[in-house]
Amino acid sequence: MKRETLRGRHNEIIGYLEEKQDETILRDAHNVIAGRYLNGMDRTYDAHGRIVSASGNILLTLLCQE
DSSP: OEEEEEOOSSOOOEEEEEEEESEEEETTSSSSSEEETTTTTTEEEEETTTTSSSSSSSSSHHHHHO
């Protein structure tokens, strides 16, 4: 598993991306899951499991909505 820290304009932590073999998980600054992208299905889901994008990885837009 690879974990990348996402930082804002003033170097504050705004979230984390965790890349696993079959999915990418987005967590907010408080380490709460904000969404996930499933590589095999090419779909992005929000924190509640609803499809946000039927094709493509748009996880970072979920972080901007908070």
